[in-house]
Amino acid sequence: MNHDPRFPQMADALNPAVMGPLLSWVLGTPGITPGHVECCIGEKRHKPGKSLVIGYRLNAQSDKVLQSRYVTGRLCPPGAASREFELARSKRPNLAAGALTFLHEPAMLIWAFPYDRKLVHLPTLLDAESIRNRIGAQDLTGGDRVQTVESDVLHYLPERSCMIRYCVSLGGSDEPRLLYAKNYADDSGRDVFAVMQQLSSQFSCGAKALAYDAQTRTLWQSHVPGSTLCWADLQQGDGLVFAERIGCCVAMFHACEIDTAQRFSQDEISEGLLATVRLAEQARPELAERIQGAVADLLASGIDLPEPALATLHHDLKLNNFLVDGDKLGLIDLDCVCLGDPLADLASLIANFYLHGLREGDAIKQVHLLVNQLLSAYRKHSLHPVSLPALRWQVAAALIHEVTRRSLRQMDELRIAHIQSYLALSESYLARSRQPTGAGDALI
Incomplete structure (x- = not known):
């Protein structure tokens, strides 16, 4: 989506060719001659009709030294940039010169790193x-x-x-x-x-x-030793070995006992599903009907889920939060740790497998093999029973409320290109969740 009635300047703000020279001029970055400054767009957070925050990185070559600078743009309604600039300045009167500026065209506030609207220190x-x-x-x-x-x-x-x-x-x-x-x-x-x-x-x-x-x-x-796990590691000949290690690692984490008030509940999954429908209606209307139908089916089936176990969840299980150190595998980024259903945590990771596999052009059957290996190792080491119908339902839900919703919110075109495949996978998992299973059944 490159259109939002509140931010008609959105397309320009998302165009590196437009923003590179503008930001270079505002920040006084050396080498603003076209071709000397590369403008890269990173994190994007869009709430249609409410806000759009865009992270930029400027790479400039000066005296054979590569300089990189982060810039954050927060879009304003046309004509409101100067007013919002004065409001922001009133809240941070001691800001250094150049920390916060604004552009009339496209209308936005510009924060120059290390200055940030909320990370004040x-x-x-x-x-x-x-x-x-x-x-x-x-x-x-x-x-x-x-x-x-x-x-x-x-x-x-x-x-x-x-x-x-x-x-x-x-x-x-x-x-x-x-x-x-x-x-x-x-x-x-x-x-x-x-x-x-x-x-x-x-x-x-x-x-x-x-x-x-x-x-x-x-x-x-x-310091935690190791290198970040990436999808290429799972594409190699020992990919199944990595999938097995990941399953063991997650089972060990779920076995930990912590005292915390933080909870992740089934109600939050339901709300995430409904939020995906609302977002699709605004951002990708052509997908809204299919997403709405998939969510309605999930919510109707969700009432029959068994009572979940309560375990320690990482709640942000994705490949780049695993570190590989020889034959050891570790987990980092523990910001979201909470208590909840371990199958929801496991399903989130499985959905992340499909996200990477589809984006990298792998055959879906190859991803299925890795997912089944992951689950096999998890079941061997888990303290909690695994209901295959419940896990399939959770995977179907995660492909929508996590993968699809984040793809839309972050306006990631590489991910959005595969949304129809995410939805087809979700529908397939939901259909299988309704089928009787035997003790030796694979997940997919």
Whole structure:
């Protein structure tokens, strides 16, 4: 969708050829000659008729050095940019010059990283002297004196979070130490820290929390060895081995016991399904009827689901949250950990398999093989029984309320191109959930 009546300038805002020179001029980025600046569009969050936030990255070549800058654009209704600019400035009167600007055409507010509308402490966390003192004050190095600190932004979600890696040189040590800081827009990191502390003694293959700094809303974590798992790993000859390891890892995580008020319920899945219908009606009307029919069938069948088990859920199971370290597999990004139905968590991961497989052009039968291997390993190691009809229903639902809805919200054309396939898979899984099963049946 490149049209929203509230934001008629939307197509220009999503066009790198339009935005690259404009943003380069606003920020004073060197090398604004066409071809010298590459404008890349990253995270997009669209609520039709309400808001659109776009993350840009500008890559500029200057004196043979590649410079990259993040910029966040928040669209305004035409003619409202200057008014919204004044309102934003009134809320942050101490902003540095150039941190926040606005464009009349296309109408939007521009936040220049490290300044962010909600991540107000990012400048402090990226100032070398400030962060050196904070690391020392938090005693994150076991009492060793911090000499120098170098920072590297790993993942930035505008107005939500930023993960920063620090390479810390210590007095008396030749080996630098790696520390990680995740900065949040709110105080949710405090709860994440409490959960990670509980998990540390039960789940050895995960990130370890060191401290929570309430003043800057920052969660400090230790280094986790390994490389990010990607779909290419599962496409190789040992892809089934990786699928088996993933199943074992998830079963181990679900076996952990935590005390938290955070819950993920069936009602939230139902609401996510209905929200997908509403979003499709606004963003992709040509898909709305089919999605509405699929959701109606799911909700009608959902009343017959068995009573779920209660387990510790990761609640953000996707390939890039697994780390591979030799024959070990670990889990990171524990922000969403909660209690709920383990089959919903497992179904989310299975839906993510199909997302990657379809996007990479794999035959659907090949993805089925990986999914069945994943489930086989999970069932061998899980403390919780697996109802195949219930899991099939959850996979059918996840393909809509997670994969389809996120594809539409993020306006990801590569994913949107496969929505009909996601829906066909969802319908197939729902049909199979209604069939009687034997003890040895595969999931699909």
